[in-house]
Amino acid sequence: MNRSTGFAFIAPLLVLMVVAFNLPIIYMLGLAFWDKGRGFTLEHYEGLLEAPVYLRVLGNTLRISLIATIANVAIGYPLAHWMRGLGRRARLIAIALVVLPFWVSILVRTYAWIVVLGNGGLVNRSLQWLGLTDAPVQFLYNELGVTIGMANVLLPFLVLPLFAAMIRIDDRLLQAAASLGAPPRTIFWKVYFPLTLPALAAGTLLVFILCLGFYVTPAVLGGGRVPMISNLLDTLINQIPRWEQASAISTILLIVALVIFAGYRRLDRKASA
């Protein structure tokens, strides 16, 4: 089969993709640059700069995403490492437990956190029973709740690629390092960790970018009090509505994601060179 007949086969699909997916996005992003009757304008971006609330929400989103991602790594890396050391059966069970949330709707999982973290919830009752606190700790409807919820929902995206990379590491490499005289700490930092680094970087990036656009969890666990970009977009589109402003914010969000991704690619290329 030559090139042109091959192209003929995928052309309908290509047209579908462009018309159904790409054009609406381009149209949406383009909205910000047009004004009825006046044509091209940067006014909506200027509007973003002038109203500090928008930039504050963007900064807020980046910060919460970063914290949730760090929490994810802090829990996910040791978890994946621990799973690697398990026996065959226990490992299967652990994988099932990590993957299980994938099969439960995000909405259900998020509401489950309300049961766990609420004022009369599991955690608060345990804390009070243990005598650690007198009054309930406010977990919900603040940044803490949003962070906990997002870290939980996104954990599999980090753990699974990490775990896959870790079980690929041949035990004999670690044994070789030991026989060459390396103490456990050196084996970890010089051999084990570098071999998990590509998966860690890719997983972290994925989690962070997913955090940036997260909607359900911040909406439910934030109770409207923790504005993140996707909730702001919801307001701008469904309530006010100001589509041009929403378009400008989306564009900025996209650029932020692309810049982060470009940074990752540079690091990745440098590491594998």
Added chain:
Amino acid sequence: MSDIRLEGVSKRYGAVAAADEVDLAVAQGEFVTILGPSGSGKTTLLSLIAGLNRPTAGRIFIGGRDVTDAPAQQRNIGLVFQSYALFPHMTVLENVLFPLGVRGIGGAAARTQALDALKLVRLDGLQDRRPSQLSGGQQQRVALARSIVFKPDILLLDEPLGALDRKLREELQVELKQLQRSLGVTTLLVTHDQEEALSLSDRIMVLDKGRTQQVAAPAEAYLRPANRFVAEFLGIANFVGLADGRTGLVRPERVRVGPTGINGGRPARVVETIYLGQMVRYHLALQGGEDSPVVAALPFVGKAFAAGDEVAVSWDTADIWPVP
């Protein structure tokens, strides 16, 4: 440089004894080969000596020091794995620098030492490659360089040439032997290849199901095996019944094959003739006997018997070894 001593070393995995009461003494600077079929416990034995595994019974001494409970890091052993186990994220040079780095040797001194080791295994010029960019033989040499660069007391090699093709393997055998001699390092090599064992070592230790079958010089083990297993594992074995009811072993090289009617000998028919280059091997059926077939190996001097030829077969009684 140190000697190695194993005293009653055992390693059990459930019901399986991967090493069963093994005794062995390797002198300083000696080259000993552990030979045995797959699953006989060779790798297990090496991992016990290297400290990657703890024996369930017995003691291990290196240089007179009891290291049975010492971690691998404290044994100063150069270990080459069957799979090479090179660090894939490091260059060749970084791999070789690794054992120096953990010993606190760095900078120009370490670099010189590492490059010297690479030169010793004839890999100079490839130090900036990644292991994945090297052939199997080259990776094997990197592993070797990495295991000798820090001047280990002993060198353990687990089927280091097993994955290579025959020609390369023979080349590397010669190099390995020369390297071992020039370093004078006490060496234990593991292989399932009897030719490799016979050609490389000062002594061989034959292992089966975790048990020592024989420890002897190569020629001794080949011609005077301690039992039937060793006799058959080390090469082709012709077993003949002896007058006292015991079984005698005659190696193919000790069997004479000639035309019928000269110098006596038992009549036989050539079943098959196999050319091996310098040697020719005959598979022979003795006439009028229920004896098992006999294999003879003779130097090939341009002419040989063909399948179907009638020949006379004989051997000296002095060449018969009564298998214990």
